[in-house]
Amino acid sequence: MRCLAALALFALAVSFSGRSLAAETPAEPVPQYQFESITVATASADEPRAAALDVEKALKYLDQGALAWSGSRKCVSCHTNGMYMTVRPALSPTAGAPNPAIREFFVKTLKQKQEVAAETLAKGTAPEQVIYLATGLAEWDRHVSRELSAETAAALKLMLSIQREDGTWGAIDCWPPYESDSYHPATVAAMAIATAPGWLANLKDEDQLARVERLRQYLRTTKPPHDYGRVLLLWASTRLPGIVEDRAELLSTLSKHQREDGGWSIRTFAEPEQWGRGNRAEKLRGEPDFANPASDGHMTGLAIVVLREAGVPANDPRIERGIAWLKSQQRASGRWWTRSLNTDKSHYITYSGTAYPLWALQMCGQLPVQPTVKAASR
Numbered sequence: 001m002r003c004l005a006a007l008a009l010f011a012l013a014v015s016f017s018g019r020s021l022a023a024e025t026p027a028e029p030v031p032q033y034q035f036e037s038i039t040v041a042t043a044s045a046d047e048p049r050a051a052a053l054d055v056e057k058a059l060k061y062l063d064q065g066a067l068a069w070s071g072s073r074k075c076v077s078c079h080t081n082g083m084y085m086t087v088r089p090a091l092s093p094t095a096g097a098p099n100p101a102i103r104e105f106f107v108k109t110l111k112q113k114q115e116v117a118a119e120t121l122a123k124g125t126a127p128e129q130v131i132y133l134a135t136g137l138a139e140w141d142r143h144v145s146r147e148l149s150a151e152t153a154a155a156l157k158l159m160l161s162i163q164r165e166d167g168t169w170g171a172i173d174c175w176p177p178y179e180s181d182s183y184h185p186a187t188v189a190a191m192a193i194a195t196a197p198g199w200l201a202n203l204k205d206e207d208q209l210a211r212v213e214r215l216r217q218y219l220r221t222t223k224p225p226h227d228y229g230r231v232l233l234l235w236a237s238t239r240l241p242g243i244v245e246d247r248a249e250l251l252s253t254l255s256k257h258q259r260e261d262g263g264w265s266i267r268t269f270a271e272p273e274q275w276g277r278g279n280r281a282e283k284l285r286g287e288p289d290f291a292n293p294a295s296d297g298h299m300t301g302l303a304i305v306v307l308r309e310a311g312v313p314a315n316d317p318r319i320e321r322g323i324a325w326l327k328s329q330q331r332a333s334g335r336w337w338t339r340s341l342n343t344d345k346s347h348y349i350t351y352s353g354t355a356y357p358l359w360a361l362q363m364c365g366q367l368p369v370q371p372t373v374k375a376a377s378r
Helices: 002-024 055-073 081-095 100-114 126-145 150-161 183-195 206-221 227-239 248-256 281-285 297-309 317-329 349-363 371-377
Strands: 033-035 038-040
Touching (some): 033 055, 081 349, 126 150, 248 297, 297 317, 317 349
16 A cells, blocks of 8 residues: 555656746647648638738648648548638639648548448548538639539439438537538528539539529528628628529628728627527637637638628628728738637637638639740640
């Protein structure tokens, strides 16, 4: 017993010693993305702003993040490689074609998912992975190949096969904004269905047609859980007809959230308790700027993209103010800062917080054509 007591005291001393040493020597920040030769530093609000708009750095960040996530995590995520395939193909006119390796990863993942039982695909994060598979492949077809591919048709079929009776795909309710309610993935699925070139117009399968109508009915009749959901509904309505009768109220909701500096903040679009089951409320309410949150890249870029797709002209004062904010807020790494709603570690939302601003700038004629694109057009 004495030996055991002595060992316990020794272990306790070592434990306290280790804690003291750890307190004196702060750990190095974990990279936001890392795989083989790719290392992307973690995002930080303290990062200095870029002296001028640097599109090349932003595009490199998108490529590296998507490649590193695919290589290290081996899955499709809504916030990184899923976002890459959602946005990067649309940037082709000014930035050139996206990295084909990301599409190859999506196709490989699709084949793997097709071998998984439907009941398994309907659980956890799997439904959103399938939805973003379909969305990414549809966006690639729309902007790059400009024709419907067999892979996109297969992904849409798989996506609809695991749809629930209520028209949704369900969701785990813990990681806002992407994975905190059923509404978000339903709007993304609607975008995929409407975006794939010619797919919906030529759809003959009665079961799939019924499932598309089931989704329409859900979006027509279900009240969005918060104003962020209303923005997503507005966006989906610009692609898929028959889910919104009048967009005026949705446009007004988006406009009223614009900040004095011209940007938008995702934190004003929902009360902390409205994200999922409210499990991030304490974190959000404890942030220093909770009462007056700063504008961020994710929401400012998304707001402008949605306004443009809803037909608002680029010279509208709301958009001009938002574009001015984007031009002044890029950071030295090429990113636009957006604080995570979940944890203050990796801040993965800075990925969409960079992708959406690039898309917004392009949609307003403010994204310079990259040298490789100019050279190819000669």
